[in-house]
Amino acid sequence: MELLIVNDYAAMSYKAAQFLASQVILKPECVMGLATGSTPEGLYKELVKMYQMGLIDFEKVTAFNLDEYVGLEAEHPQGYKSYMYNHFFKHVNIDPTNRHIPDGNAAQLDAECEAYDYAIKRAGGIDIQVLGIGRNGHIGFNEPDLKFEAETHVVALDEKTIRDNARFFSAIEQVPRYAISMGVKTIMQARKIILLASGKEKAEAVYGMLYGDITPTCPASVLQLHPNVTVICDFQAATLLKK
Numbered sequence: 001m002e003l004l005i006v007n008d009y010a011a012m013s014y015k016a017a018q019f020l021a022s023q024v025i026l027k028p029e030c031v032m033g034l035a036t037g038s039t040p041e042g043l044y045k046e047l048v049k050m051y052q053m054g055l056i057d058f059e060k061v062t063a064f065n066l067d068e069y070v071g072l073e074a075e076h077p078q079g080y081k082s083y084m085y086n087h088f089f090k091h092v093n094i095d096p097t098n099r100h101i102p103d104g105n106a107a108q109l110d111a112e113c114e115a116y117d118y119a120i121k122r123a124g125g126i127d128i129q130v131l132g133i134g135r136n137g138h139i140g141f142n143e144p145d146l147k148f149e150a151e152t153h154v155v156a157l158d159e160k161t162i163r164d165n166a167r168f169f170s171a172i173e174q175v176p177r178y179a180i181s182m183g184v185k186t187i188m189q190a191r192k193i194i195l196l197a198s199g200k201e202k203a204e205a206v207y208g209m210l211y212g213d214i215t216p217t218c219p220a221s222v223l224q225l226h227p228n229v230t231v232i233c234d235f236q237a238a239t240l241l242k243k
């Protein structure tokens with residue numbers, strides 16, 4: 001794993017945008033795996049700026065999001081469909097038919113998961129996957145568990161994740177208990193992965209991911225086995241790495 005420690009959130013976002021922009025320039029019809037959460041907001045801002053300056057063109061890009069809550073109404077402001085639209089999709093020219101987010105309201109959730117993996121394969125696989133990291137080491141919504149879940153699946157959210165994500169909702173009771181998430185195999189099949197981490201509350205998870213045992217109790221640790229991962233973290237998230 002390549003580790004880039006940068007000064008702050010702004011530098012992390014800019015560096016990540018450079019990785020994505022170079023992917024789009026090298027392969028305009030690339031497939032991007034995208035993440036939500038507060039961490040990649042700055043990355044999307046930078047990409048929108050680059051697009052507006054005419055530096056990159058998303059016309060031929062296909063995007064697959066990592067995850068979505070189960071059971072939030074389709075246009076719920078905290079749903080990842082709204083997140084992606086507001087932070088990124090409405091500002092750039094990714095063809096609406098090429099924007100994919102798991103449907104957390106599908107009548108048959110298992111069939112939705114299977115169809116999602118199939119759609120990724122049919123698109124040629126993910127060229128570059130963006131990841132954040134949960135305080136408990138989760139990637140996407142792959143929560144600490146006794147085994148790695150391979151494919152896209154329905155997951156019961158961890159108590160820590162529910163508490164962390166409560167800040168986006170009016171009350172903790174509003175946070176969905178389930179989500180659909182790309183699985184570890186789906187993520188690991190991406191040709192290139194960039195993982196972003198900012199803030200001291202991520203320091204422990206970042207340490208575990210980089211130097212801990214490879215274990216499903218810290219899902220991000222599986223990335224140690226991927227041949228092409230770049231971790232971009234700010235000084236705060238790297239606190240435990242500097243000894």
Ligand code: GLP
Binds near residue numbers: 035040132135141161
């Ligand atoms: C969320 C998302 C993850 C994200 C993580 C960290 O619940 N499902 O994809 O990486 O938690 O979120 P944040 O960036 O807000 O700290």
